[in-house]
Amino acid sequence: MKGLRLLRWSGSVLSLRTRPCCFIHKYQYQYPAQPLGLLRLQSSAAAPLRTVSEPEDDKEPRDSTDYTLLPSPPPSRPPSSARLSALHARLVLPTRLPLEILARCLVDPSADTNSNFNNASLSLLGSDLLGYYTSEAIICRYPRLPTEVMKAAMAAYCGPKTLAAITREWGVEVAAAPGREVDPGFLQCIRQEAGNASVNGTGTQVKELQTAADGVSTRPDAESPTRGWRRGASSKTLYGDRFGDEIQRTETDYAERPELRKEEAQRKAKRGVTLEQASTGFVGALMGAMYIHAGKKAARNFFKAHVLSRHLDVSKLFEFRQPTRDLSKLCAREGFESPVARIESETGRKSRTPVFVVGVFAGKDKLGEGSGSSLDEARFRAAVGALKGWYLYSPLEVRVPSEATGGRPWEPVLVDGGEVVV
Amino acid sequence: MPVTALRATSTAQNGVGAFILQCKRLDFHYCDKWGSSRGMNTFLRSPLIASFAKAHPQIVIHISPRPNAHPIIRGSYINGREKVICVRNLEKEQILQKVELLRDANGEKVKRVKGGRVVGSVNEGVRGVWDPFHTKEYRGIG
Amino acid sequence: MSISLPLRSLSNLPFLLPSLSSLVSYVSRRNESSARRTTKRLRTKPDASFTSSISPSQVNDHIVFNPPSSAPSPYHTPPVFLPVNDPRRTLLAQSHQHANSYDQPDRHLPPLVHKHKPYEKKYHLRQTEIDEIRRLRSEDPYKWTRAKLAEKFECSQFFVGMVAEAPSEKKAAEQRKLEETQEKWGRRRRYAREDRGKRRELWGKDL
Numbered sequence: 001m002k003g004l005r006l007l008r009w010s011g012s013v014l015s016l017r018t019r020p021c022c023f024i025h026k027y028q029y030q031y032p033a034q035p036l037g038l039l040r041l042q043s044s045a046a047a048p049l050r051t052v053s054e055p056e057d058d059k060e061p062r063d064s065t066d067y068t069l070l071p072s073p074p075p076s077r078p079p080s081s082a083r084l085s086a087l088h089a090r091l092v093l094p095t096r097l098p099l100e101i102l103a104r105c106l107v108d109p110s111a112d113t114n115s116n117f118n119n120a121s122l123s124l125l126g127s128d129l130l131g132y133y134t135s136e137a138i139i140c141r142y143p144r145l146p147t148e149v150m151k152a153a154m155a156a157y158c159g160p161k162t163l164a165a166i167t168r169e170w171g172v173e174v175a176a177a178p179g180r181e182v183d184p185g186f187l188q189c190i191r192q193e194a195g196n197a198s199v200n201g202t203g204t205q206v207k208e209l210q211t212a213a214d215g216v217s218t219r220p221d222a223e224s225p226t227r228g229w230r231r232g233a234s235s236k237t238l239y240g241d242r243f244g245d246e247i248q249r250t251e252t253d254y255a256e257r258p259e260l261r262k263e264e265a266q267r268k269a270k271r272g273v274t275l276e277q278a279s280t281g282f283v284g285a286l287m288g289a290m291y292i293h294a295g296k297k298a299a300r301n302f303f304k305a306h307v308l309s310r311h312l313d314v315s316k317l318f319e320f321r322q323p324t325r326d327l328s329k330l331c332a333r334e335g336f337e338s339p340v341a342r343i344e345s346e347t348g349r350k351s352r353t354p355v356f357v358v359g360v361f362a363g364k365d366k367l368g369e370g371s372g373s374s375l376d377e378a379r380f381r382a383a384v385g386a387l388k389g390w391y392l393y394s395p396l397e398v399r400v401p402s403e404a405t406g407g408r409p410w411e412p413v414l415v416d417g418g419e420v421v422v
Numbered sequence: 423m424p425v426t427a428l429r430a431t432s433t434a435q436n437g438v439g440a441f442i443l444q445c446k447r448l449d450f451h452y453c454d455k456w457g458s459s460r461g462m463n464t465f466l467r468s469p470l471i472a473s474f475a476k477a478h479p480q481i482v483i484h485i486s487p488r489p490n491a492h493p494i495i496r497g498s499y500i501n502g503r504e505k506v507i508c509v510r511n512l513e514k515e516q517i518l519q520k521v522e523l524l525r526d527a528n529g530e531k532v533k534r535v536k537g538g539r540v541v542g543s544v545n546e547g548v549r550g551v552w553d554p555f556h557t558k559e560y561r562g563i564g
Numbered sequence: 565m566s567i568s569l570p571l572r573s574l575s576n577l578p579f580l581l582p583s584l585s586s587l588v589s590y591v592s593r594r595n596e597s598s599a600r601r602t603t604k605r606l607r608t609k610p611d612a613s614f615t616s617s618i619s620p621s622q623v624n625d626h627i628v629f630n631p632p633s634s635a636p637s638p639y640h641t642p643p644v645f646l647p648v649n650d651p652r653r654t655l656l657a658q659s660h661q662h663a664n665s666y667d668q669p670d671r672h673l674p675p676l677v678h679k680h681k682p683y684e685k686k687y688h689l690r691q692t693e694i695d696e697i698r699r700l701r702s703e704d705p706y707k708w709t710r711a712k713l714a715e716k717f718e719c720s721q722f723f724v725g726m727v728a729e730a731p732s733e734k735k736a737a738e739q740r741k742l743e744e745t746q747e748k749w750g751r752r753r754r755y756a757r758e759d760r761g762k763r764r765e766l767w768g769k770d771l
Contacts, residue, residue: 340676341678386642390641395650
């Protein structure tokens, strides 16, 4: 991967942004004037929600020095925030990444719609980096992993749930409501209001989330009644995000199907995010900021220390339906003899609690082994073990492409023929 | 579809990659009038607190008065819990010990680890979990 | 099944023998089980597989090989599954202990789970016969079932299902028949069937 030339980047990402006076004046009109008593100073207490819309016109400002109505903390605040400096030190971020940028990473687009002050651009870059580093780590380590399992492993390392957990474990707290007077060390976002939906069977209340899957899909066969059945691995690769989930709509989709725009506008009018979405944006933004300010190597090390070091048992992610059939297909494809199940040991065949240990053999080579309380179960489990043995092959020395800058040239890693297709 | 995947989340192993100090914030409360705060007041004026703060930039330190009460130190932790230690009538060196205790704690409730030499791990041992059907004697029957 | 005798001699396990303290009067008897004493008693000689047959002078330059008595881990790729250029392939081939023991002439493979010979595909049916299968099936799907057709044409039932699917009304009728049977089931049988299905799902998840 060719390194980006940082110095050639436009100033919008690298330099600290200051709000020009005219910008403040615009906001004077869009927010209703508040009595001073309602203003919160240095606190994270809840404030009444305000709706933000882009100003219609440029009128003359009433008072050019009033910063109180900004949607997020101004860039002059971060150096004085103990919480922010503590977060900077806790994550051992390099000094090349200034506090102001860390503060910007903590501003979600739902809190501040101005893209010069929120983390949207940084999180776009950072989430791509996260996806790239995770996928290369998984693919190079387990080159034979099936696509579905690979995507599940990706989601386990850098999916929204995991990133929300990482944010929590970093000790980042969420502001009750964003605003200029809130400590910049808080994650600033407007939380989605809780709904009345409840999980089936339990009394747990959950938020009514509008997912892409609920709305009109971007997939070409969206109207097909058997849509749920068509979500195969290749469909997920083509139409899904990096975890195989359905993606949010893009401008291209709107150009093709203008009726989607109205629905999207209704969703945006609510303008709230869940904690998961805000955390995903924050971790991605910090990753992007590391890449831009501290360089590729530091970003990689940061990723290794905080994401890749987490524990995941990949062998627990598989679910087989017909492993015996898959295994015989696999043996036929790879040119082994067709697999045969053989009883290695057994106990209590005629008792209430028998145990059979069955091995799957291709000729004289043992492929896998499983035990169960019936011959069928043991055979099934042995086939599962053999398939896992195949899919979880890991080369001895793994060097991922992103590590191959300078020095020793990169040697290609094993590329497998792919999973068994029946 | 031959194989489908189960969704999971990776679990944190603090210290395997990065180490995150679990103590987030220390609040020092003192009283100007009460004698029990004498040691605390000397501690807060001594270079001890400054050097501690400098050595631990990841901990937010707040100092505030708590009139007509004993001095306390309150530690806030990443897991959302708090730990409070009353330092009445303690000398500044003793207070520093308490501060270090709060710094090293992880905020969990103090639990007795039964069994003495219990070691927990998420990884399976290199020799696997013992299984009666794979012992040498048993192998012979097959 | 035969009852196996303990491998170690009784002299190695003194705590199995009647204790001397039982001879002492009841009053003066001390509590025998303390953690220290139990640990001390359990500190027995290691199993023979751990000790070497090599003389003590050579003890430092050899490796004790004692394979684990545990089910194989899915992370251990079987030697046949290793790619050709993987260094583990040659290393395992050189290793005496890890070599495939079934390769030796005096070692027989374990017995088969299914005694019958594996089904061999014959590929003997031509287009005319396939057309005949389809004709029969559409003529009277209730008489010409999969099993009957498979028997007549000497092919597998799966193949019959593949080339000549049953008409939808027959499928619906079969489904109705199944549901009628299931309606007669009581609570216990229904639950037992459900549980069996759930357990089967766990096989595939390897839980």
